[in-house]
Amino acid sequence: MTRYLFLFLMVIGFLVGCSGGSDTMQKTDKLPGGKPKLVFEKEMYNFGDIKEGDVIGKYIHFRNDGNSPLVLNKVIASCGCIGVKYPEKPVRPGDTGKLEVIFDTNGFYGRQVKFLKIFSNDSSSTEKELMIYATVK
Numbered sequence: 001m002t003r004y005l006f007l008f009l010m011v012i013g014f015l016v017g018c019s020g021g022s023d024t025m026q027k028t029d030k031l032p033g034g035k036p037k038l039v040f041e042k043e044m045y046n047f048g049d050i051k052e053g054d055v056i057g058k059y060i061h062f063r064n065d066g067n068s069p070l071v072l073n074k075v076i077a078s079c080g081c082i083g084v085k086y087p088e089k090p091v092r093p094g095d096t097g098k099l100e101v102i103f104d105t106n107g108f109y110g111r112q113v114k115f116l117k118i119f120s121n122d123s124s125s126t127e128k129e130l131m132i133y134a135t136v137k
Helices: 002-017 023-030
Strands: 039-040 044-050 055-064 073-079 082-085 096-104 110-120 127-136
Touching: 002 082, 044 055, 044 096, 073 082, 082 110, 096 110, 096 127
Parallel strands: 044 127
Antiparallel strands: 039 055, 055 096, 073 110, 082 096, 110 127
């Protein structure tokens, strides 16, 4: 009898341990009233005047104004010269997060305008676009 109880508890523990990940987040998002909301301070970011060949980085801060965890699924830059790191963990309601944006100016001159497309589980819009601009001298 003890042997079967132990086996049963192991199976339950395995099933509970394997049920995490994005499926859990999606179920949370579907709860009544559970709506994440991605909010950026602004939609355009000026990297200023930059010397050609410099690699410049900035943080772009955001917050979750919703009442359910916010998940950034992916961020796509319009150019290979832009690198982006973003939080892999959900951002809780009321909390803030940041994108680390790195611009490699090697081979660029003049006014540069680049875009970031952010895909998330925001209940009002799953895609947001930000503009990054700079003058490379």
